Amino acid sequence: MSPPVILSARGLARHYAGPAGLVRALDGISLDIQAGELVGIFGPSGSGKSTFLMLAGLLETPSAGEVWLAGERVSQPGTDLDRLREVRRQKIGFVFQKANLIPFLTAAENVALSLELVDVAPAPVLAHGCRLLAALDLSHRADSLPARLSGGEQQRVAVARALANSPPLILADEPTAALDSVRGRQVMQLFRRIAASRGTAVAVVTHDTRSADLFDRRVHLEDGRLATRRQE
Amino acid sequence: MNLALKDAAHTPMRFVLTAFGVALLMTAVIGMTGLYRGVVGDALLVIERIDADLWVVQGERAGPFAEGSAVAPDMDRRVAGVPGVADVRRFTQFSQQFAFEGATRRATITGADIPADDGRWLALAAGRWLAAGRCEAVADESTGLAVSDWVELARDVYEIVGSTRHMVDSAGDGLLFVGINDATAIAQKRTSEAIYLARAARGTGEFAGAGSSVAQESKIAAVLVRLAPAADAANVIATIERWGDVRVLTTQQQRDLMLNARLWKLRLQILAFTGLILLITAIVVSLIVYTMTLEKLYEIALLKLIGARESVVATMIGQQAGLIGLIGLAGFLLSIGAAELVFPLFPRRVVILAGDLALLGLALLGLALALICAAAAWIGIARASRVNAREVLA
Ligand SMILES: Nc1ncnc2c1ncn2[C@@H]1O[C@H](COP(=O)(O)OP(=O)(O)OP(=O)(O)O)[C@@H](O)[C@H]1O
Numbered sequence: 001m002s003p004p005v006i007l008s009a010r011g012l013a014r015h016y017a018g019p020a021g022l023v024r025a026l027d028g029i030s031l032d033i034q035a036g037e038l039v040g041i042f043g044p045s046g047s048g049k050s051t052f053l054m055l056a057g058l059l060e061t062p063s064a065g066e067v068w069l070a071g072e073r074v075s076q077p078g079t080d081l082d083r084l085r086e087v088r089r090q091k092i093g094f095v096f097q098k099a100n101l102i103p104f105l106t107a108a109e110n111v112a113l114s115l116e117l118v119d120v121a122p123a124p125v126l127a128h129g130c131r132l133l134a135a136l137d138l139s140h141r142a143d144s145l146p147a148r149l150s151g152g153e154q155q156r157v158a159v160a161r162a163l164a165n166s167p168p169l170i171l172a173d174e175p176t177a178a179l180d181s182v183r184g185r186q187v188m189q190l191f192r193r194i195a196a197s198r199g200t201a202v203a204v205v206t207h208d209t210r211s212a213d214l215f216d217r218r219v220h221l222e223d224g225r226l227a228t229r230r231q232e
Numbered sequence: 233m234n235l236a237l238k239d240a241a242h243t244p245m246r247f248v249l250t251a252f253g254v255a256l257l258m259t260a261v262i263g264m265t266g267l268y269r270g271v272v273g274d275a276l277l278v279i280e281r282i283d284a285d286l287w288v289v290q291g292e293r294a295g296p297f298a299e300g301s302a303v304a305p306d307m308d309r310r311v312a313g314v315p316g317v318a319d320v321r322r323f324t325q326f327s328q329q330f331a332f333e334g335a336t337r338r339a340t341i342t343g344a345d346i347p348a349d350d351g352r353w354l355a356l357a358a359g360r361w362l363a364a365g366r367c368e369a370v371a372d373e374s375t376g377l378a379v380s381d382w383v384e385l386a387r388d389v390y391e392i393v394g395s396t397r398h399m400v401d402s403a404g405d406g407l408l409f410v411g412i413n414d415a416t417a418i419a420q421k422r423t424s425e426a427i428y429l430a431r432a433a434r435g436t437g438e439f440a441g442a443g444s445s446v447a448q449e450s451k452i453a454a455v456l457v458r459l460a461p462a463a464d465a466a467n468v469i470a471t472i473e474r475w476g477d478v479r480v481l482t483t484q485q486q487r488d489l490m491l492n493a494r495l496w497k498l499r500l501q502i503l504a505f506t507g508l509i510l511l512i513t514a515i516v517v518s519l520i521v522y523t524m525t526l527e528k529l530y531e532i533a534l535l536k537l538i539g540a541r542e543s544v545v546a547t548m549i550g551q552q553a554g555l556i557g558l559i560g561l562a563g564f565l566l567s568i569g570a571a572e573l574v575f576p577l578f579p580r581r582v583v584i585l586a587g588d589l590a591l592l593g594l595a596l597l598g599l600a601l602a603l604i605c606a607a608a609a610w611i612g613i614a615r616a617s618r619v620n621a622r623e624v625l626a
């Protein structure tokens with residue numbers, strides 16, 4: 001029996017009205033990601049990778065097509081995204097190219113904040129945040145403000161934040177772009193570990209082909225469409 | 233987790249400086265209103281304290297404060313004869329410069345009718361009230377004179393026998409009380425040359441004042457009347473005014489004249505400045521609220537993107553509002569402290585009334601609340617929802 005499908009994109013399209021006419025940022029993409037699967041999304045700049053994550057992460061509405069999460073249709077053209085906050089909060093963890101940490105909170109507090117959002121009581125929240133940071137080799141940085149952390153450390157805090165409420169789906173947009181190859185690989189290995197140990201579905205957009213061996217599956221986008229699909 | 237507090241702890245200097253800025257503005261507002269209160273209070277000091285029901289002044293004039301006034305020095309005896317008059321006192325007041333300890337000082341000489349005026353309307357800070365003897369004076373502290381000082385006025389040397397505090401005229405010059413006869417003598421002071429010229433003009437060897445039944449200089453400004461308990465003020469006024477050479481003003485009329493005639497422009501100006509400062513304060517507080525809320529736009533949008541509930545966002549905005557309120561409160565308290573510390577050093581009296589402070593505090597609170605609600609509603613709810621996810625995250 002194959003593991004359940006967590007994310008299912010069905011004919012997803014996103015068009016923008018640009019100055020030179022319609023931009024088909026995404027042009028009919030269908031893609032399923034299963035629990036425990038680590039999928040790498042590759043493609044040249046402007047091919048629609050970020051747009052795909054925005055749609056899959058319920059941060060933008062599709063022009064056409066549907067997004068299903070764990071067997072439930074959550075997004076289609078005309079969906080009010082503000083109403084999907086609940087789904088985002090409980091089902092999706094985001095890691096972006098920029099760490100997007102709250103500057104006046106320490107690393108542990110940044111992680112704890114996303115736990116607080118899902119109503120974990122304040123006392124265990126910080127402890128859990130620290131445990132997560134420890135798992136990412138960051139316990140010595142738990143009380144540092146983001147500005148005092150290196151780019152890689154910030155990115156790992158962002159990963160910890162995405163993991164905090166154990167979402168079934170993690171979407172990461174070029175999380176290693178700002179990191180050296182060693183650090184970048186560490187973050188990728190982290191995703192690998194999470195997918196394997198927690199059964200989390202992980203989609204990672206990256207240009208970094210050196211970590212390609214870690215993915216269960218790689219998809220290539222070109223001009224808003226899926227190009228070849230290779231099974232490893 | 234109190235996000236607003238964490239933010240404040242992260243950049244404490246900013247919040248302290250903001251509180252100081254608000255404090256300075258508030259201090260200026262307190263100062264302006266206090267100055268207004270002080271000017272009005274000083275101007276009405278004598279009128280309200282001197283305990284007179286009626287002021288008999290020169291005919292067709294609104295003396296002695298709003299206009300000059302001179303009545304015959306024996307006017308008090310004529311007024312005393314009117315039925316319903318309990319007692320009378322002569323009154324005169326004029327500005328005088330004098331030398332003391334090598335410097336030129338100013339005082340407003342106020343003639344008190346000794347012994348009819350027992351000085352009980354004055355609170356003495358030190359010493360005693362004028363006795364019947366001549367060449368004694370009671371000086372306000374603001375003149376720089378203290379008890380047992382000696383000062384020369386019109387060639388006579390006066391001993392300061394008592395002192396008062398905060399007894400000034402409408403221009404802020406300290407009052408110097410002397411017997412009314414002494415006051416007349418001081419007012420009459422002239423150079424020897426002037427005396428010779430006056431004698432020559434009259435062609436007599438006599439003193440100039442003897443030429444007329446009442447010398448101009450020997451006149452007094454007003455006669456203060458206290459009415460008998462059963463007396464009808466209107467009757468007394470009508471009786472006295474029927475003489476034709478004097479006018480009778482009530483204390484209420486004197487107050488109106490002082491505020492609406494003499495001090496009108498000054499009051500208007502101070503009030504205009506108070507309004508201006510209040511306006512500036514309102515604008516600055518609005519700006520502070522606006523920028524502080526706008527700064528939160530990023531965090532609010534980020535929270536919404538990672539799925540925070542509306543209640544979480546609202547709580548954060550509420551905490552932010554509380555913080556701004558706290559800054560306002562701190563600024564307000566600081567400003568009260570600064571006002572108590574600084575304004576006593578000012579040359580004019582600055583009156584700080586609890587009622588004014590309460591009103592100011594309420595106004596500040598209301599303003600801040602209204603602005604915070606408006607800004608929070610706009611930024612937190614409307615703008616943050618419209619923020620493009622990519623703008624925040626990319
Ligand atoms: N808000 C927008 N308005 C108009 N065009 C947009 C908008 N957002 C994205 N696009 C266009 O959509 C296309 C796909 O953009 P997208 O960000 O998904 O590319 P990408 O694959 O992530 O590229 P990169 O690797 O450089 O991040 C681009 O041509 C971009 O210019």
Ligand SMILES: [Mg+2]
Nearest residue numbers: 049050051173
């Ligand atoms: Mg991109």
